[in-house]
Amino acid sequence: MPLVELAHARSGDKGDTANVGLIALKPEYYPILVKHVTAARVARHFKGMITGPVERYELPNLHALNFLLHGALDGGGTISLKTDAQGKVFSTALLRLELELPR
Amino acid sequence: MTPRPATVRIAAGQGFWGDWLEAPYRQVTGGPVDYLMMDYLAEVTMSILQKQKARDPSLGYATDFIPLLERILPIVAERRIKVTANAGGVNPRGCAQAVAETARRLRLGGKLRIGVVTGDDLLGRLDGLLARGHELRNLDTGRPLSDVRDRVLSANAYLGASPVVEALRGGADIVVTGRVTDTGLTLAPMMHAFGWQPDAWDLLAAGTVAGHTIECGAQSSGGNSLVDWQRVPDLANVGYPIVDAAPDGTFEICKHPGTGGRISVAGVTEQLVYEMGNPAEYITPDCVADFTTIRLEQTGKDRVRVSGVRGRPATDQLKVSIGYFYGYKAVGTLVYAWPDAYEKARAADRILRQRLADLGLAFEAVLTEFVGVDATHGPLARATAPLDRLPEVQLRIGVRSPDKSSVERFTREIAPLILNGPPSVTGFAGGRPKPEEIVAYWPALLDKQMVAPCVEVVEV
Incomplete structure (x- = not known):
């Protein structure tokens, strides 16, 4: 199942790190996100696009997960040559993730 | 002593330097507000301003702020709306002077007080600080600043809400600051209006969350909002967010009636996680806010109530933003x-x-x-x-x-x-x-x- 059917997201930058806040579209989807959208799974998803590790934080109160993607922005801010130098669309890039959910 | 108000309404007017010029005008004319908050400074803006100041010592602030004030000063003076803005850049006094000249030109002499917050600019003090053992190591790489000292163009400490509170207490109607945090510009009016003490950590954290929610302007009222984006109504006429705050630290995010956009739990959540690090430790000069304690509730059309925010004591350090x-x-x-x-x-x-x-x-x-x-x-x-x-x-x-x-x-x-x-x-x-x-x-x-x-x- 594509993650875009379970969640919405917003992303931004801090230096060379992009953050992606991933928010369950319904509260009952949040445990699915917690279980399946792990830091390791996200790191695998972004393989070749980021040079550093992935950290994950949980915000059960907002039914949201926050991911920090280190080394995502070609140096970040003004240094970066990327179109998305400030990581604004890493959010929707994460939503391309396909989850293997049991039927 | 003036009585404490039951609520205070703080309107976001600019989410960054270059944001919609109509927004501040609409915020002060579209309905009742007590404060207009405008955030102008991104991370590298200070270096650009420092260069402008080097060429002309009267510059170095967000010049857009002046024509904008020219348009709204008569209104804010009449309605007693106070303004907090970090438009001062690396020359808050120069900015304040330009504001004063504008006010006098509009025949508002004797009717306005301008507060100026400085002390954030460390450029002239860098060598002294380094000599005294403050290495100013890069938070991302761990390298000492001495590596790039000869290429430094600007250096500013992030100040918190306290000096802005002091300016408001001194009767300022327009507070012009240098590098004050985005969140401090919203927290300060709440501290001032409600008499919050600088160690009331939960309250300061609540005000910080309020600031984070509206510091990017329309990003919390339907702009750049992914969830259900095609059905966000009338973005052409988008209403910028307003914090309707209570003395107990709870507040509602709302917007003026008749404006476009949307204020929903999902949309406000998108803004809360924007540029987030560790959500349990949102560190500002004023406090450490815990975003995992925030409760959101839709209390009406385009109204979201925020409650439950917990905070911890501020750290004993300030973040410094250096451009090289x-x-x-x-x-x-x-x-x-x-x-x-x-x-x-x-x-x-x-x-x-x-x-x-x-x-x-x-x-x-x-x-x-x-x-x-x-x-x-x-x-x-x-x-x-x-x-x-x-x-x-x-x-x-x-x-x-x-x-x-x-x-x-x-x-x-x-x-x-x-x-x-x-x-x-x-x-x-x-x-x-x-x-x-x-x-x-x-x-x-x-x-x-x-x-x-x-x-x-x-x-x-």
Whole structure:
């Protein structure tokens, strides 16, 4: 199942790190996100696009997960040559993730 | 002593320097508000302003602020709306002077007081600080500032809400600051109006969350909001967010009636997680806010109630934002048309790279993106895109180097490809790209006791 059917997201930058806040579209989807959208799974998803590790934080109160993607922005801010130098669309890039959910 | 108000309404007017010019005017005319908060400073803005000030000592602040105030000053003076803005950049006194002149021109002399917050600018004190053992190590890389000291262009400590509170207590109607945090500009009016003490950590955290919610303007009222975006009504007429705050630290996010956009739990959540690090430790000069304690509730159409926010004591350090000269960069683009648009763009990239190598040019980085294919989602998008059928592709290639002449030479290698590279190419009307100076960002920490905010309040 594509993650875009379970969640919405917003992303931004801090230096060379992009953050992606991933928010369950319904509260009952949040445990699915917690279980399946792990830091390791996200790191695998972004393989070749980021040079550093992935950290994950949980915000059960907002039914949201926050991911920090280190080394995502070609140096970040003004240094970066990327179109998305400030990581604004890493959010929707994460939503391309396909989850293997049991039927 | 004036009685404490039951609620205070703080309106967001600018989410960044360059935000919608209509927003502040609409915020002060569209319904009742007590404060107008305007955030102007991004991380590297200070370096740009420092350069402007070096050329003209009367500059160095957000110049857009002055014509904007010219438009709204009569209204805010009449309605007793107070303004908090970090438009002062690296020259808050110069900015305040320009505001005063504008006010006098509008015959508001004797009717307004301007507060000026300074003390954040550390540029002139850097060597003294380094000599006393404050290394200002880069928070990301751990390197000491001495590595790039001779290339530093600006250095500013992030001040919190306290000096803004002091200016408001001194009767200021317009508070102009240097590098005060975005959140401090919203928290300060709440501390001032409700008499919150500087160690009331839960309250300060609540005000900080309020500030974070509205500091990016319409991003919490329907702008750039992914959830259900096609049905967000009337963005052309979007209402910027307003914090309707209560003395107990709870508040509602709302907007003026009759405006477009949408305020929903989902949309406010998107803004809460924006530029988030560890959500349990949102560190500001004022407190450490715990975003995992926030409760959101839709209390009406375009009204979201925020409650439950917990905070912890502030740390004994301030973040310092340092800008330093890094090198040069340039980005060139060409557009290739069907048929084989992507293949043509790829061929042009290979040819260009071979020419750069043959010229022996040295670059720290060369980055190619194919806009229409992979510029936003990289290989994730390339894997599923119909690469052989694309109607057009933009080749976008950028270089970065400490050596200006290499970057300049690169900028002359784009146009020739139009006639001596792959066919069906266009989109070069803008001319040769310009080499751009890179001012990079160096975040660091400094002991709080080394920074003394200074507050002045002057009558117009």
